[in-house]
Amino acid sequence: MSHLYAFTKVNDYFMEVWTSHQGLPHNSVNAITQTDDGYLWFATWEGVARYNGLSFTLFSRDEQKGIVDAGVRTLTASENNRLWVGGARGGVTVRQSFSWFPQTLAQGLVNHVFVDHQRNLWIAVEGEGVFFRPFLSDNEYGPEKKVLNIATYRLAQFEKGSVFAATKQGVYKLSGNSSEHISLPGLPSDTRANYISFDHAGNLLIASVLGAWRYDGVEVKRYRNELSNEVITLIEEDDEGRIWFGTIDKGIARLSLKQLDFINTDNGLPNNRVLSWFQDAEGSIWVGTNGGVLRLRSAPFMSVNKFDGLLGEFTRTVLPISGGRFLVGTSEGLSIVDGGVAKPSSASFLSQQSVLSLAPSTSGKIYVGTQRSGLYEWQNGGLTPRLSVESGLPSNEVRAILEDSVGRLWVGTVNGVVLVTRDGKTKLINQANSNLPDDYVIAISEDQRGRIWFGTAEGVALYDRLNNIEVVDISVYEGAQYVFGFYIEPGFVWMATDRGLLRYDVLKKRIDGVGKPAGLPIDKIFQVVYDHLGSFWLTSNRGIWKVGYVEAHRVASGNLQTIDFEHFGEADGMGSDQVNGGSTPAAASTKGGYMAFATAKGLSIIKPTSLKQLYQYRLPVVLEQIDADGKLVNPDETPELGPGINRLRIKFAGLSYIMSQRIQYQTKLTGFEEEWNYQGNQTIAEYTNLPPGKYEFRVSARYPYGAWNDSNVTYHFEILPFWWQRLEVQVIVLLLIIVLISSMIIWRVNALKRRQIYLAEQIDLKTQELREQSELYEHQSREDPLTALSNRRAFDEKVRGDFILAYPSLSKLNLAIIDIDHFKQVNDRFSHLVGDEVIKLVADYLNESIGEPNQVARWGGEEFTVLIHGTQEEAREICQTLLNGIAQLECPQLENKFNLTVSIGYANALGCQDYQTLLKRADQALYAAKEKGRNRVEEFDEFRMYG
Structure with missing residues (x-):
């Protein structure tokens, strides 16, 4: 059957148009060619447009490229991916990969540039003739010479033969310096x-x-x-x-x-x-x-419409029949499609009759359901009425038909289902007499257990062998309601619904789905058809969606979150994106591998294996543009990129022009990525902050479900380091760092040693200072600051110690207390400063007069104490001496207006239990001296004091 759908006339081509609205720089397309890399090129009066299947890139006037004027007249592709461009003002240039090589200007508008088999250059110039330039080396040619002096428009050569020229005066054969006119x-x-x-x-x-x-x-x-x-x-x-x-x-x-x-x-x-x-x-x-x-x-799809003989374009139902043909029901009748050509299926069928459903029978007849006339039987071009409202149908609008495995006929209408048994009896099944969820029956199918499934406008139900109807609640998935079609396989029933593709697990009695939550962009699916190549084809008002059969099961089972899909529509040759439903079958497949779909504009036919062959096509892939930090890079000339590149963008494209939008890509940057990076339909790879080093960028492409092409498109490049990132610099810096660190360690060790010595010295110094400070504090704590004599604390300690030492012979220890007489008058009359001078004068005298082991101290205020070692008589002599000596002292500050005298009381330690007793006795003796008129010495006399 593969020959049946070959194109028979030019109108069978799928046509697409590009103008300035779709990206062409100008609507006049003077020349078209394709270079070895796969690009298509279009010459216009506004420049050269390069097409990659998705978008145009314009190359206009650019003297560096050799396009001296925007008007381009001719394009020629030659070996090694060269593109020759010729145009207005004599511009001739050749592009090879990313580089342009301007040539010497021609003598006028260039109508054609031709490269012969010896790589010589021939140029046809408007109004001038043909010029020859001998080949010297790649993209370089010698001086030109004119070989024909007639306006020429086109040049051609067959294999290694002569060059021919189409000119204003006919065709010429050119050979060397001669030319021959062809009559x-x-x-x-x-x-x-x-x-x-x-x-x-x-x-x-x-x-x-x-x-x-x-x-x-x-x-x-x-x-x-x-x-x-x-x-x-x-x-x-x-x-x-x-x-x-x-x-x-x-x-x-x-x-x-x-x-x-x-x-x-x-x-x-x-x-x-x-x-x-x-x-x-x-x-x-x-x-x-x-x-x-x-x-x-x-195109992948062939569309059969009224121009091909189809009765009407609004197709409702399609059924494969013998001979690789299709029986097609439309809104205007029943047709047979054979080899892409349609013809009416029956001359006797009512004109303008809308056919809604078709079904085969075991007898070879075809059941035909209509919109207004009920059910017919078709066989070999003849139509016979079978059922209508008059003969038992609840409605003449028949949307679903099934002859089951035991010969029963099921007719689904908008008012219920009619069962016709093998003996011709009829039975009406509707909501009124059964559990049928709705009377509007759209689809009927039979499973392997002989159960009949009804798809209605309000859900789905099944009719078992015991004549029971069981309702399956499909609303549990996204509120599904309408069931338009079935695909039944062992253990599972697939349903096309208004909430996607649903799967019923017969054993678990569980509904799961493949719909919008799984990534399908549509809700309403009319038919589900399996192509026996591993894919479900889902029809809708927005085209056909192809999903993987295994993936659909995995999504329904919860083992896969989202499902990949392919979308087919008018751009793929379909008559319309609106693929019809609401009656069955609206899509069908044949044993020969063809699939047919009823659309709003005819029947669309495809052989999925042709897609597979297309997907196995090894796509040419090109690098379109490379820019580093916004600056374009020519990969042919720039294998090295400067240091400090922050962003590298590489644009690429798979050059196929049949289904360009479906091409998928994967990229890999060796030196940065270990694995291939799947890009989907994205045609730009972007990298940021790549470290210095050598890299290889690779890109591979494929059609969905096809094999990845072996990527031979690579870009080898190196990102140069800054001077401080170079290896030799880093080695030197590392060595310097090692030396510096070693020096710092040595210096640090020595510094620590010096610090240790310094700290030891400081510790000794601080210890000495602390000792001296302590001694100073000790000394200050025991010395009177005004007189430098021992203070009361030091004197107490001295008396206590000497008292203990003298305890066996206390009679030789004496204590005297000396008080300056009328000292208050000194402070009052002469000031406290003079009083301090008087105290220091007395203190100096006492200090000079008392020698070891005796001790003198300032007791407080104007009182002094003296510890005297010796007998009582010796103590009295010392006290008397001190009394007389002080009276002889002269104090200039007193201005001879005050007589300096003291009162002295002393006591012997004999009989004292402790030194406090001795102090008390001396104090009592002093009191006695003051009582007796002062300026005298009194000895403690116990009997006299207390008698």
């Missing part, structure tokens, strides 16, 4: 030839202002008499051997099997003036006109 029979010798090319057999094809011709090297023959008076702008042969003719005002024509078909503005061409033609590596035909460019291609 066209029946035409004036100066008839203008617009275009020449060669077919696969080496015949020269000639397009002239008076038709098209073929020259086999011996004779010239005309193509088709109906073209004899047409201005033919171009002539080319495609890969299938069909000849294409461009005209000046009739569009493009294709000659195939002696049949001439035209494409013009009436059936898709943007403008009837054809300027250029090209067939790309994928077999698509590109036609350049004055109003844009048309692409003709073999």
Whole structure:
């Protein structure tokens, strides 16, 4: 059956148009070509447009590139990925990969640039002729010479033969310095030839202002008499051997099997003036006109519509029948589709009858459900009424039909289901007499256990062998309600619903789904069809969605969160994105591997294996643009990038023009990434803050479900380091750091040793200072600050110690207390400062007069104490001496107005229990001296004191 859907006429191509609205810089497309890397190039009057399948990139006037004027007339692709550009003002330049090599200007508008098999350059110049430039080296040519002095438009060469020229005065054969004119029979010798090319057999094809011709090297023959008076702008042969003719005002024509078909503005061409033609590596035909460019291609889907004989375009149902044909029900009748051509299925069928459903029978007949006339039987072109309202149907609107495995007929209508048993009896099943969830029955199917499943507008139910109807609650998944179709397999029932694809687990009696929560962008699915190649095809109002069969099970089982999908629509050759539902079957598959879908504009047919073949196509991948920190980089000339690159952006593209938007990518930056990085449809890889080093960027592409192509597109580059990041600098710096650290360690060790010595010295010094300070504090704590005599504390300690030592012979220890007489008068009359001087005067005298082991101390205020070792008589003598001596002292501050005298009381320690007793006795003696008139010495006398 593979031959049945081959294209039979030019209108069967899937057509797409690009104009300035879709990115072309100008609507006049003068030339089209494809370079080795896979890019398509379009010459316009506003520059050269490069196309990658998704977007155009413009190359306009640029003297550095050699495009001296925006107007580009011709493009030629040559070996080693070279593109020759010729245009206005004599501009000639060649692009190779990312580099441009301007050539010497030609002498006028360049109509064509041609590179012969010896790599020599031929240039056809408007109004001047043909110029030859010998090859010297890559992209370099010698001085030109003129080889033909006639305005020339096109040059061509077959293999290693002669070069031919299409000129204002016909076709010329060029050889060395000579030229030979080729005569066209029946035409004036100066008839203008617009275009020449060669077919696969080496015949020269000639397009002239008076038709098209073929020259086999011996004779010239005309193509088709109906073209004899047409201005033919171009002539080319495609890969299938069909000849294409461009005209000046009739569009493009294709000659195939002696049949001439035209494409013009009436059936898709943007403008009837054809300027250029090209067939790309994928077999698509590109036609350049004055109003844009048309692409003709073999789309994945073929659409059969009313132009192909279909009765009406709004297709409702489709069923495979014998001979690889399809029986198709539309809103206007029943048709048979055979080999892409449709015809009415029955001459007797009512015109304008809408067919809603189809179903096969074991007898070979086909059941046909209509919208207004009930159920029919079709066989070999004949239609026979079977059931209607008059014969038992609750409604003539039949949306679902099934003949089950035991020969029963089930007819689903909008008012319930009618069961017709094998003996012809009928039974109505509806909400009123059963558990049927709704009377509006859309789908009927049978499972492996012989149970009948009903899909309705309010849910789903099943009819078992015991004639019981069980309702399955599908609303548990996203509130599902409508069931439009079934796909039943052992253990599971798949349902197309208004909330996605649902799966019923027969054993667990559980509903799960594959819908929007799993990533599907739509809710309402009309049909689910399995292609036996591992995919479900889901139809909807927004096209067809293809999902993996295993992935659908994994999502329904909760083992996968989201599901990948492919989307198909009008851009893939379908008649309409609206794939119809609400009746069954609205989609079907054949044993030959074809699948057919009912759409709002005809029947769309596809063979999924053709997609698989397309997905296995090894996509050419190119690097489109590289920029480092916003500056464009030519990878052919710049393997090294400067230091400090913060952001590197690499743009790439897979160059396929059939389903470009579906191409998937993965990238890997060796030296930075260990694994491939999946990019999806993203065509830009971006890296930030890459460290200095050597890298290799690789990119690979594929179609969904296809194999990744072996990536031979690489970009080797190195990010240079700053001077301080260089290895030799880092080694030197490391050595310096080691030396510095070693020096610092040695210095530190020595410093610590010096510090240790210093600290030891400081400790000794501080210890000495503390000792001295302590001694000072000790001394200050025992010395009277005014007189430098021992204070009371020191005197107490002295008396206590001497008392203990003298205890066996206390009679030789005496204590005297001395008080300056009338000292208050000194302070009052002469001031406290004079009083302090008097105290120091007395103190100095006492200190000089008392020697060891005796001790003198300031007791407080104007009182002094003296510890005297010796007998009582000796003590009295000392006290008397002190009394007399003090009376002789002179104090200038007293100005002889005050007589300095003292009172002294002393006591012997004999009989004292402790030294406090001795102090008390001396104090009592002093008191006695003051009582007796002062300026005297009194001895303690116990009997006299207490008698």
